[in-house]
Amino acid sequence: MIDTKKIRKFFPAIKAGRIITNNAASTQVPVQLLELLKKLVVQYDNVHRGQSHSSILTTEEFESSYDTIAQFIGAPSRKNIILYRNATEAINAVMYSLMTEFKDGDNIVTTFMEHNSNYVPWYGLCKEILPKFGINVEYKIVKFDTETGALDLDHLKSLVDQRTKIVCCSGASNFLGTINPLKEIKAIADSSGYLQPNGDKRSYLLIDGSQLVPNTYVDVGELDIDFLVWSFHKMLAPFGVGALYAKEELLLKMRPFLYGGDMIAEGMVSPEKVAYNSLPWKFTAGTPNILGTILSSQAIRLLMDFSLNPGKQKYFMTDKKLERKDVKKAMDNIEVHEKILIGEALKILGDISSLNIYGPKTAANRTALVAFTCKNKSPFEIAEKLSNLGIESRAGCHCATLAHRYYELNPPASCRLSFYIYNDIEDVRKACLAVKKCI
Ligand SMILES: Cc1ncc(COP(=O)(O)O)c(C=O)c1O
Missing domain, CATH: 3.90.1150.10 (Aspartate Aminotransferase, domain 1)
Structure with missing residues (x-):
């Protein structure tokens, strides 16, 4: 169990006497992150946009935050991590990035236990966007057992077919609390036979990890999922940053969701052609949430300390690599x-x-x-x-x-x-x- 006595004192909201029992919406911010914010504003500068010491230092801290986030979920590298405002935006990014890949007659499978973030974007794509281009894509919704809260895997199996481009499913429900069996869901998505543009014969799998990543051990390598999204405001960080993990080979082929500055290869813009930046910056158009990104990665490090070394700093504000066995523990x-x-x-x-x-x-x-x-x-x-x-x-x-x-x-x-x-x-x-x- 967590030694709560040793960590509660770091949360101003708890010290103020609040009983914080609405954490599935957002968690509280500890003083360490508030103090870090104060430090960061002294060297405050933009990233990838200056030769000043402050800009270089901030860029280093910003970029290495991606390494921490990748290590936390067992992703191969920072190239697999794209940061957005929240999990909702990350799901929309997948939807918009894949949009031009959908073919007439394809389908999308989602579930009745989804947060609207993992249903409404697919609804919008099928009902409002693709029909405008003469492409009809259907969404199908998997049932769950109202007594046990378990996802109906037989129903899922019956809905996934050769035309299922993507299966979109929550890792854990924010209403039922159910933790879904991701290995079984992955096996069903894998068996569809859908022909993806890269020649793979399977459906992609997007897991909404908003209620999973902050609370349990998640390893994207072990799960072998294509897309994982979650938000950092549910795991001690302030509001404003959500993550998308995706397999590198998919990100290399996917269209950017947002176009503009910093997502282009240096100098490679002409009236005829634009070339995009390397991963993950291809998906980071415009000035990102720099402070939020650094605070989010440090929230992961603090979470590790709160769990493994309460009251001590072994991970927070260090560049110690997050080993899988330690993240698991x-x-x-x-x-x-x-x-x-x-x-x-x-x-x-x-x-x-x-x-x-x-x-x-x-x-x-x-x-x-x-x-x-x-x-x-x-x-x-x-x-x-x-x-x-x-x-x-x-x-x-x-x-x-x-x-x-x-x-x-x-x-x-x-x-x-x-x-x-x-x-x-x-x-x-x-x-x-x-x-x-x-x-
Ligand atoms: C399961 C689930 N998915 C998605 C979201 C959306 O997260 P955000 O508002 O950070 O985009 C939430 C937030 O409550 C959630 O619980």
Whole structure:
């Protein structure tokens, strides 16, 4: 388990007395990152755009941030990492980059448990963009078991066929908490027989790792997935940076999503032809979120320290390589911690007979979030009452609108509590006992 006593003091929000239990939306920023921000503004300058000491130093820190991010998920190198504003933009980037590859009669498979970020872009592509060019592409949606919260793999298998260009699936649901079996999903995508432009006969697989990467060990090499996206504001960093991992051979062929400065090869712009920059900068048009990128990579290093060396700095502000075994140990430790927290939450909330709890019944295959509704009580009213008791929950559809409608919830809403590494068992008990009190 995480030694929360040693890390809670670093979070101003916790020190101010808040019980932070809405972490699936965004996590809190520790003082180390706030202090780093203060340091960075002294050498504040743009990257790839100057010969000053400040610009060179900032460029080095910015570029090496990509190495940290690549190492964290087991990507071969920084060439596989593209940074955007958030996970949503990263998914849109894949959609726009692949757009011209779609052929009439292709299909896209997504699921009923997706965040709108991994459904609406595909809806837009199929319903609004491609038809304008006379190309008809269908999207198909995989069901899940409403009792267990498990994705229906047989249904997935039945929907994936020779015309499935891409399977888009969440690694973990932000409403059900379900952790999806990525190896099985990958095997199904691999078996489609879809002929990709490079001659591969399989469907691409895009995993929305927004609720997975901050909470569990993810290794893109082991999983052999094509695309992975997630946001850093769910893992201690401030808002503003999301990542796309993609296989290098795909990125080399894909069209840029954004065109403009810095994504072009130096001097290679003429009225006749434009040549693009090398990876990953081919996908980094315009001035990037430089400070956010550095803070995001340092958030990873801090997360490693909080898990493995609480109160000490072995990774944060060093250039120590993130070895796979150490990342695994750190993330497994976080997962164990979160399983204990969610196990306790399920136990207390499970005793409230009027509550309907969504997703897997045990902590074993779920992340540290729990969403619920209560007979004859509005989730919004519950969340408001919780807030009055000092408990931070979230009521609504959490952008998992398809799944809420799948349960025929009216309004399509639930109340959700979600925990992170700095939460202790007391936070969970206080939050769940407050739910009991409210209803
Ligand atoms: C599963 C999932 N996907 C995508 C997103 C979107 O993340 P962002 O708002 O950072 O783009 C979220 C955020 O709640 C999420 O939980």
